[in-house]
Amino acid sequence: MRAMVAGVLAASFVLGLHYVLVRFRVVKISYTHRAEKYAAHVRLLGGLGVLGLGVFFACHWSLTFLPAQAPASLWAVLIFAPLFFIYMTFYFAMDRSVQERMMIELDSAPEQELDFEGILRVYDPDTKFRNEIDGMLDEGFLRVEGESYVMTPKGQLYARLARWAKRVLHLGEGG
């Protein structure tokens, strides 16, 4: 139980500090393209993660009043959840990543090379756009009203969360 509470405190410390540093531009993340932006966030989170380890061990040694053992079912849930999350990330990257699709299209091209127009021919942006919208209609994020697309309450909730995160983390328009 002690290790779990220390872990929660350390993770909260890191996520909170990352939010403050980025939100108030104490650390300014400058980039020329997307991969650089993500690399900067990974570096920042990695550095804060090492700091968080100090918080973890400090909490672990000082929270002696907590019982050492935690219920077995809680352990099962806490181990299952991150393993499943990592698997889901891997699966979705395999299934729907645009980067992967582009590399596969380049590899499958007759000369194993394509110019930008060629990429647009084999990976049609219009079809992708329609498939994205169909997926959101299917999953209940959007509904059709006349000729327009309108958000369902589920879509609205997610859009507000995303808009808030984009604003506070200065992520730009993205997409």
Place this chain on the structure above:
Amino acid sequence: MIGIVCGVVGFMATVAIHLASLRFGRSRRHFRVLAITALTCLILAAGGASWWPTAEPLATPKAVAVAAVLFIYGAVLFAYFIFIYIVDSSSATRILVEIEQSSGKKRTYDELTTRYRLEDKFRDILKDLQYLKAVEQQDGVFRNTAKGRRHARLVGGFRRYFGIGGHL
């Protein structure tokens, strides 16, 4: 300790059932299948851990508990980064935000494609792939590097075997 074992076994069962459903199943609702499988396995794992008759003698050693929590800690940081990545790079998120920002909270297909051009996203992604040294460009022509080729064949093989991908 039995809790950790049950969690790992439950996860492995989820992966096995999910991969079998991709390979042999007919459902196109892959995410729904995955979610139902995971929830069932999670309930079974947590239930199994709490009802295991020898739970007491298998109390989690301190070092194992610390290592397990450090793994969970790393996973939380990873999840936070993935959240940032999805919010920033997902096309679906961008489309929803475009509708949310509109005055009437609705947009037609043409309005959406005017405000959000996927051609620009594709250009950005090609730049990313060059930054990651997976793709190289010469005289306006793009080709995979050895790293990109290995990656494309691995993912392509996985996609073909399990019948996923290609729809987005």
